[in-house]
Amino acid sequence: MFDYAALTAVSAVVREGSFERAAAVLGLTPSAVSQRVRGFEERLGGVLVIRGQPCRLTELGTMLCRHFDCVRVLESDLAARLAWQDRGATLPATVKLAVNADSITTWFSHAMMAFARQDPAITLDISIDDESCTAERLRSGDVMAAVTASSDPLPWCRTVSLGRMVYVACASPSFMGVHFSQGVTAETVQKAPYLRFDRRDMFQARWAEAVYGVTLGAPACWIRSSTAFLDLCLHGLGWAMHPLPLVEHHLRSGALVELPPAHRPSMPLFWSVPRLYGSALNRLSQNVQRVAAEWLTG
Template structure:
């Protein structure tokens, strides 16, 4: 049986808003009607599609329908805006995108200004994990380090974000000056974004040829992470552009002059003939070209 568009939209509303009651309010129907539509859709598919948790989450069987529902909604909004012409000028398309925090802090925001008729819902995660939201259908596009295309998506290489290992002068003098790198990186405190953040360990291994387990501070915001390093909490890897002036002014010291770590970034988005996605991709490529290696 073909999928019922009303049932699919109801399923999308439950996932987007987290509960049957919230979906009912958005759709202006009763919670009972929402429940009946979801049960009918599950009967057509032959699988349970929604975990009745708080918030509700799609099952593995439901994830492809989340993506389909989002794609249908995007194309419907574009078609409706085109059909209305000038009368639809006040309507804006909502687009959900996931971006790694350093890109968001350093180069991605101008993309939003290039698309004034789009309402953005931005998510952040480590660049090695952003593609998970794309697989789940929760976003239409991702800035990611994953170069293999997620099913149903296009991949565009953006360039590489260059990271430098830096520390405050006092931290450098205490832990790194005149010390063997293997001993220094094993003992010196390090500042990471979160527990998914592996770039510091990768850099330390490149310097010592061994794995290290130093004391670790977690600061889940790019600007705050850089400030924590300035205050001497520990060393860390920071985007080159974010610390260029600090290095020139002596507020930070490079731990390994001439050494760096480049993280390749890619843009993955749904493979749809969509005016909004095409414009978004062009804006992302333009912004990345001026900021990435």
């Protein structure tokens, strides 16, 4: 059997980033936390925590903490069924998820809030990644569930369609006046500055290729923030593709202008969750599917 008191200490150190903050959460002294972690490492014959600012897990530590997270979620389910409270528990059960940035910025936060009202004792640890990469986070065991663009079900997962996120190519009126004063054509689109979320973001390039048959020049800015990405577009730094739910009111107010010919591609999104987890993940899944149905197209 694993030493779950020691695993609690390891998890707290990495969750909080230091032995001092972990000690405060656990109600112990830093020395006691350090002794638990060191003793566990000695019994296992391997290092679990890389000491630093912040502390990080080794590969072995990562494997054990994944196991610990799953156990805590299942214990939380069991405690709720038995109307029993583990008064010795000092760390909340945590569900780790991988979600793409556009979903977090638009609809997924509503699903998180609905779940939090149902299960206030469970915390969510959200990793933001490209929708094409979140399935790999699930496959590797880094997360317990994921919003992904992949419809290929993993053998141990249940994968359901959430709908499609519609995207709009748009720019500010001032940007349109400077770069598209003679109209939006293949030539002007090719030369106009545009924004990219990160190096994997080829959405703008695919749109320009599909609509105008051109290869775009250098982007005006790379910005890995959905909020800043929209703000820079509103301020006229470049044109870009945005989720329709995020910019719909800007298009209605005239703060943004859709680039002709109003070609709106869409991205299918899926929810993948392991079959064997308990009621907490089932409730989260229900909220995710319900909110997605309200925000995404069929």
